[in-house]
Amino acid sequence: DAGVTQSPTHLIKTRGQQVTLRCSPISGHKSVSWYQQVLGQGPQFIFQYYEKEERGRGNFPDRFSARQFPNYSSELNVNALLLGDSALYLCASSKGTGVSQETQYFGPGTRLLVL
Amino acid sequence: AQTVTQSQPEMSVQEAETVTLSCTYDTSENNYYLFWYKQPPSRQMILVIRQEAYKQQNATENRFSVNFQKAAKSFSLKISDSQLGDTAMYFCAFNFGNEKLTFGTGTRLTIIP
Numbered sequence: 001d002a003g004v005t006q007s008p009t010h011l012i013k014t015r016g017q018q019v020t021l022r023c024s025p026i027s028g029h030k031s032v033s034w035y036q037q038v039l040g041q042g043p044q045f046i047f048q049y050y051e052k053e054e055r056g057r058g059n060f061p062d063r064f065s066a067r068q069f070p071n072y073s074s075e076l077n078v079n080a081l082l083l084g085d086s087a088l089y090l091c092a093s094s095k096g097t098g099v100s101q102e103t104q105y106f107g108p109g110t111r112l113l114v115l
Numbered sequence: 116a117q118t119v120t121q122s123q124p125e126m127s128v129q130e131a132e133t134v135t136l137s138c139t140y141d142t143s144e145n146n147y148y149l150f151w152y153k154q155p156p157s158r159q160m161i162l163v164i165r166q167e168a169y170k171q172q173n174a175t176e177n178r179f180s181v182n183f184q185k186a187a188k189s190f191s192l193k194i195s196d197s198q199l200g201d202t203a204m205y206f207c208a209f210n211f212g213n214e215k216l217t218f219g220t221g222t223r224l225t226i227i228p
Contacts, residue, residue: 104216
């Protein structure tokens with residue numbers, strides 16, 4: 001079975017621009033989470049979606065938004081990019097059975113560089 | 116606040132040796148799940164092992180095992196017979212009963228041939 005996939009793998013943007021990152025979960029998984037990993041640090045939670053509804057949100061500004069589609073894929077949008085948004089953005093999927101402490105499986109990430 | 120601490124930024128061991136990575140945490144929750152993830156230079160975060168806090172028996176996956184000390188809030192990872200492919204960043208992570216994983220800052224492990 002295919003794992004979590006993300007696109008694009010790399011992205012270069014300039015300050016003030018907007019970016020959309022995409023994620024497809026493992027087949028059969030209904031929950032998608034997004035994390036930001038700044039160089040040298042552990043990932044920080046941004047959002048979790050389950051059945052197209054937001055289940056959780058981390059401490060990120062409103063410039064960050066996301067959505068989940070009927071096929072359970074997801075998009076993360078970041079508006080008005082800042083230099084500090086440069087990071088690896090990781091998507092993780094889980095079965096979404098309603099148990100919060102499920103194992104999350106990660107994709108390869110999208111490396112975003114803001115100039 | 117729920118925090119996760121990995122006090123070893125970097126470690127290196129000779130191939131075939133055993134290495135233990137440390138992780139401590141702080142939470143007032145009683146039921147939670149604990150994970151070790153591996154992130155090689157390819158960036159993909161790979162699940163190594165998982166432990167349920169309510170289980171007293173330590174989890175084992177082939178060469179990987181954990182030493183979970185709930186009272187001490189300690190969760191270490193032991194890698195036996197280390198291999199070159201074990202070279203990676205290792206993160207401990209916790210789910211404290213909500214939707215998110217809380218990660219430590221990571222330990223960079225290098226296996227020396």
